[in-house]
Amino acid sequence: MSVTQQYLLDTYRARALDEPAPPAPGTHDWQVVREWRDERQLRAILAGCPARPRFRNALSRWRRRVRDALSRRRRHPA
Structure with missing residues (x-):
């Protein structure tokens, strides 16, 4: 059926x-x-497995952007 x-x-x-x-x-x-x-x-x-590669890559891109933004602020204070 x-x-x-x-x-x-x-x-x-x-x-x-x-x-x-x-x-x-x-x-x-x-x-x-x-x-x-x-x-x-x-x-x-x-x-205890690590995050999946796609999520891990997105997270590292986000961290990189935050780190770059903070370093630009330190170099050029407003």
């Missing part, structure tokens, strides 16, 4: 029993992906 057939059968049963209809297939897919990603990141943090 395909997913669509199962959904139609569940919808028919819900309507016959005056219950709320089940969500359509694929409705909560992105929520599941986000929860899985958040859990994976939490497990990595708890295991």
Whole structure:
């Protein structure tokens, strides 16, 4: 039985029993992906793994900009 057939059968049963209809297939897919990603990141943090490269690179760029701005202020006080 395909997913669509199962959904139609569940919808028919819900309507016959005056219950709320089940969500359509694929409705909560992105929520599941986000929860899985958040859990994976939490497990990595708890295991003591370093930050992922993309995050680490963004953080180092931000630190560099702050450091450069502070050094410019010290050289040229207002």
